[in-house]
Amino acid sequence: PIPVIIDCDTGVDDALALLFAVRHPGLDLRAVTCVAGNTDVDGVVRNTLTVLEQAGAGDIPVARGAERPLIEAVRTARHVHGQDGMGDLGLPAPTRRAVEVDAVTLLRREILASPRPVTLIPMAPLTNIALLLRMYPEVTRGIERIVFMGGAVATGNATPVAEFNVWHDPEAAAILLTAGVPITMYGLDVFQRVLVPAADVQRLRGSSEPALRLAGELLAHRDPATSGDPTPTGGIGDAGAVCAVVDPEGITTRPLPVEVSLAPGPTRGQTIVDRRPRPGESEIHDGPREQQLVDVALDVDVERFVKLYLATLEGV
Ligand code: BDR
Numbered sequence: 001p002i003p004v005i006i007d008c009d010t011g012v013d014d015a016l017a018l019l020f021a022v023r024h025p026g027l028d029l030r031a032v033t034c035v036a037g038n039t040d041v042d043g044v045v046r047n048t049l050t051v052l053e054q055a056g057a058g059d060i061p062v063a064r065g066a067e068r069p070l071i072e073a074v075r076t077a078r079h080v081h082g083q084d085g086m087g088d089l090g091l092p093a094p095t096r097r098a099v100e101v102d103a104v105t106l107l108r109r110e111i112l113a114s115p116r117p118v119t120l121i122p123m124a125p126l127t128n129i130a131l132l133l134r135m136y137p138e139v140t141r142g143i144e145r146i147v148f149m150g151g152a153v154a155t156g157n158a159t160p161v162a163e164f165n166v167w168h169d170p171e172a173a174a175i176l177l178t179a180g181v182p183i184t185m186y187g188l189d190v191f192q193r194v195l196v197p198a199a200d201v202q203r204l205r206g207s208s209e210p211a212l213r214l215a216g217e218l219l220a221h222r223d224p225a226t227s228g229d230p231t232p233t234g235g236i237g238d239a240g241a242v243c244a245v246v247d248p249e250g251i252t253t254r255p256l257p258v259e260v261s262l263a264p265g266p267t268r269g270q271t272i273v274d275r276r277p278r279p280g281e282s283e284i285h286d287g288p289r290e291q292q293l294v295d296v297a298l299d300v301d302v303e304r305f306v307k308l309y310l311a312t313l314e315g316v
């Protein structure tokens with residue numbers, strides 16, 4: 001199995017991603033690190049521990065990370081994810097706590113201890129990852145690839161042009177994008193498209209297995225941010241980034257320069273993706289020359305990911 005670490009702000013769709021990662025036989029989920037985003041970091045830790053417990057994976061180490069972005073204030077998305085940050089489903093409190101060490105320390109430890117290079121899957125503001133890269137740059141030798149949910153080629157959600165995870169901590173996202181390891185950007189353009197049909201959601205809700213029921217309830221949670229529609233959407237959201245690790249051929253990517261707007265004002269947090277034809281380096285007349293190219297997901301095979309998601313959860 002592929003060794004992976006998830007960095008999250010659980011979060012309705014982060015929870016869907018955790019359920020998938022725990023159940024997919026091709027993944028070895030070595031740790032989960034938490035960061036402020038959809039809700040405050042203590043809420044994120046609580047939600048993450050609860051979900052893992054419901055999934056029968058109460059032994060995976062979970063660490064508490066940054067409680068605020070590098071520069072910005074915390075701006076939660078409780079209006080989308082509910083007061084508890086995870087759909088207000090009335091889930092039980094977890095029976096264990098986060099590990100003693102902080103998220104950055106746990107990330108470093110797990111990355112360097114892994115016998116095979118780790119795939120990092122950040123699906124939240126990138127504060128923990130930026131701190132990791134700055135504090136322990138040696139970790140890059142233990143990272144196979146970073147597949148992150150964040151950014152948008154076209155339209156944003158937090159603002160007209162900025163996606164929430166990047167907008168919440170733009171400086172951290174800018175650090176990630178120059179990490180010097182292969183990066184895949186699973187942005188809003190694909191994120192918003194993977195929707196589970198209502199009949200499947202209902203089947204999950206009616207399951208006798210708690211983890212499947214939980215997935216059903218989470219999928220039925222109204223998430224206007226991912227649908228623009230007030231009715232239940234079935235969006236798997238962040239889980240799509242994990243699908244892209246298991247099944248990279250489910251997305252179509254192109255290696256492109258991506259820059260984060262750090263300017264104050266209406267573009268702050270926008271990911272500017274340069275899709276102009278690039279016949280040769282010498283023909284680029286502007287922009288930084290040493291910019292790292294990012295594999296940007298431009299298309300997704302929706303049916304394939306929905307099938308993968310459901311089959312993995314239901315074990316068929
Ligand atoms: C991202 O923001 C969060 O609300 C979701 O969990 C997802 O990671 C989408 O913009």
Ligand code: CA
Pocket residue numbers: 008009010011013014038123124238
């Ligand atoms: Ca998230």
